Amino acid sequence: MIEPALLAKVIAHRGASGTAPENTLVAISKAHEAGATCVELDASISSDNIPFVHHDDSLERCTNGQGYLCAHTAEQLDAISADSGMREFAGEPLPRLSAAIALLSDLQMGLNLEIKPTPGLEEPTAHAVCNVVRDSWPSDLPLVLSSFSRESLAVARDELPGAARALIVCAVPSDWRHQTQLLQCRNLHMAAPLLNAEQATNILDAGLGLYCFTVNNVSEAKTLFAMGVHGVFSDYPEKMLNALS
Numbered sequence: 419m420i421e422p423a424l425l426a427k428v429i430a431h432r433g434a435s436g437t438a439p440e441n442t443l444v445a446i447s448k449a450h451e452a453g454a455t456c457v458e459l460d461a462s463i464s465s466d467n468i469p470f471v472h473h474d475d476s477l478e479r480c481t482n483g484q485g486y487l488c489a490h491t492a493e494q495l496d497a498i499s500a501d502s503g504m505r506e507f508a509g510e511p512l513p514r515l516s517a518a519i520a521l522l523s524d525l526q527m528g529l530n531l532e533i534k535p536t537p538g539l540e541e542p543t544a545h546a547v548c549n550v551v552r553d554s555w556p557s558d559l560p561l562v563l564s565s566f567s568r569e570s571l572a573v574a575r576d577e578l579p580g581a582a583r584a585l586i587v588c589a590v591p592s593d594w595r596h597q598t599q600l601l602q603c604r605n606l607h608m609a610a611p612l613l614n615a616e617q618a619t620n621i622l623d624a625g626l627g628l629y630c631f632t633v634n635n636v637s638e639a640k641t642l643f644a645m646g647v648h649g650v651f652s653d654y655p656e657k658m659l660n661a662l663s
């Protein structure tokens with residue numbers, strides 16, 4: 419029998435990314451200050467297989483670096499600022515996953531860690547992420563490993579069978595039952611605009627947790643909760659938590 423892996427009704431998407439540079443330590447702290455109990459972060463790997471918290475394959479949008487993240491060593495990435503051009507956060511580091519986990523542990527927050535491999539690095543990215551999680555995630559805090567990549571999820575299933583997993587999709591694929599069973603996922607995470615009420619009912623009846631991204635509009639969140647979704651990923655956790663309380 420599948421049990422949903424419950425996180426929170428409002429998950430701070432890439433941290434409090436609407437008000438702080440996404441996927442940074444300050445975005446985690448801001449999410450905590452906003453009252454969030456859980457964050458979603460993206461993880462990919464350096465050329466020497468160290469996981470960093472970052473969304474894009476390349477560094478330009480969110481950092482002062484250039485080129486592919488996976489083409490740089492961890493030491494090179496440690497020297498990069500990930501302030502997303504927000505002057506008040508100048509010098510904010512590009513965090514290693516280990517640093518993000520240490521902060522979440524201090525703050526006693528839950529984590530949805532999205533394994534975000536650069537194409538071609540699906541397996542090594544998942545291996546490296548699993549190693550850090552195994553070594554440092556506090557077992558008493560909620561954790562879900564998720565990915566769009568089925569190869570990455572298969573590695574996580576085999577290496578960390580006790581950690582909850584979620585398959586991420588945009589639209590619900592026709593083979594969602596088969597894929598979630600094969601990958602032993604407890605949740606389905608999907609794009610909010612592509613969910614309808616009938617799909618929500620079927621997914622929930624199958625025993626899966628159902629979480630939707632990215633929801634920054636309160637009425638959209640209320641519609642999703644009326645369909646039974648367990649939670650939403652929002653860039654503005656403070657606004658969403660205030661409106662839903």
Ligand code: G3P
Pocket residue numbers: 431458460473532564586607631651
């Ligand atoms: O994990 C949910 C969501 O973050 C997936 O999309 O592109 O924002 O990582 P993206």
Ligand code: MG
Pocket residue numbers: 458459460532
């Ligand atoms: Mg993500």
